[in-house]
Amino acid sequence: MRSIFNYKHLHYFWMVAHEGSIARASEKLHITPQTISGQLSQLESHIGSRLFDKAGRGLQLTETGRLVLRYADDIFELGQELNDVLRGAPSVGASEFIVGAASALPKTIVYKIIKPALNLPQDIALTSREGPMDAMLADLAVHKVDMVLSDTPINSAFSVKAYNHQLGESTLSCFAAPRLAKKYGRNFPESLNNAPMILPTGQYAVRQLLDGWFQQQDIHPVVCGQFDDSALMKSFGQAGMGVFFMSSTIEEEICKNFNVRVIGKIEEVKQKYYAISAERKVKHPAVAAICDSARSSLFGH
Structure with a gap:
């Protein structure tokens, strides 16, 4: 049986995958590119398959790399949640909640959809952004927003791992x-x-x-x-x-x-309305409050 993953190696891979190059990942991690390159080689040796191919000056994921990244996203998202809980983040200040909305959505609808998140027991620090759908989904992919509101569901045309939650x-x-x-x-x-x-x-x-x-x-x-x-x-x-x-x-x-x-x-x-998140099963309390209220009250019959 193979030994367990070295999660430091996996974390280096995860950073390189999201940054697009070893050089940019090294800047974020404050370690040398040579160190990251060596750790990636060890991870590839452990897996028995290449994770990246060269693409110009950058890197692109192989099929195996895309598979590993999907699991790495879940692993490090869950690790961040655990870290926040252990640090008692909700009790030391307002939890940041960042929402992206497609420009064509009426502002009054956006307000009515988001409002239930502001009525939660914990303090929520809301940041609202708007723009074209592809820009909002790009921010969702790199965790710059927690949720995207749209009247168009995400589909295979968008190369983003995200899930539709129909509101009504x-x-x-x-x-x-x-x-x-x-x-x-x-x-x-x-x-x-x-x-x-x-x-x-x-x-x-x-x-x-x-x-x-x-x-x-x-x-x-x-x-x-x-x-x-x-x-x-x-x-x-x-x-x-x-x-x-x-x-x-x-x-x-x-x-x-x-x-x-x-x-x-x-x-x-x-006209249908969707909350799009990186979670298949909604865990963020603000997103859950929005989905529940929209379905039962705002668009409920």
């Missing part, structure tokens, strides 16, 4: 400034044909859902603007640039805050 779904409502609401509010949804419209850009799932619905309903909108940012889209909608769509869950807040009216609701289109 909502129908879409159509909003317009008072002048446009008066004109396009009657005979909905046929009234939307040739109506001025502002929409999310095509990279977001909700836009693809809307395009499919337009086709089914034989509606040909006049697209006056496309936006990555939901707040900016609502501001242009408030100014009367065109009708726009948002989750029915936040109808009341949108009408009140932007002085717009609901001119119709699309029952056939459901």
Whole structure:
């Protein structure tokens, strides 16, 4: 029977895999590249297979390397959790909770999803980031964020080890400034044909859902603007640039805050919401609180 792993060697491998080169790992670990290279050779000898191949000036994982990395990620994540517990981290100050959100998600929805995490018995120090989905997932992969909120589930197109936790779904409502609401509010949804419209850009799932619905309903909108940012889209909608769509869950807040009216609701289109984490089984208390509350209250029936 083979002897047990030398976990120092495994840790050096783990650092090199995440940093992309021995040189960068040596800077983080404050040891010489020669030492790391020697330890990796011993680990490869113990395993009986190469873990890296050269790729230009850097390294890329072999199939065996990718397998070992998946286990190493779990091992060192669990080790960090143990370290935090032994240090009594929750009792000496607020626990940091970093959330990434796709730009197209309405800020009010993001707030409502995250809010239950702030009601936990332990103090939570929240950091919220937003940006394109691929950037948020890249941060998740290197543990710069604890959770990513999106209306698009992660799939095999993203080379990130992460898991979808569906929070719920909502129908879409159509909003317009008072002048446009008066004109396009009657005979909905046929009234939307040739109506001025502002929409999310095509990279977001909700836009693809809307395009499919337009086709089914034989509606040909006049697209006056496309936006990555939901707040900016609502501001242009408030100014009367065109009708726009948002989750029915936040109808009341949108009408009140932007002085717009609901001119119709699309029952056939459901926008889904996901919390994406590096954990298959949610262990982070803030992520667990978010998932439980969203399913039972925010999107619950």
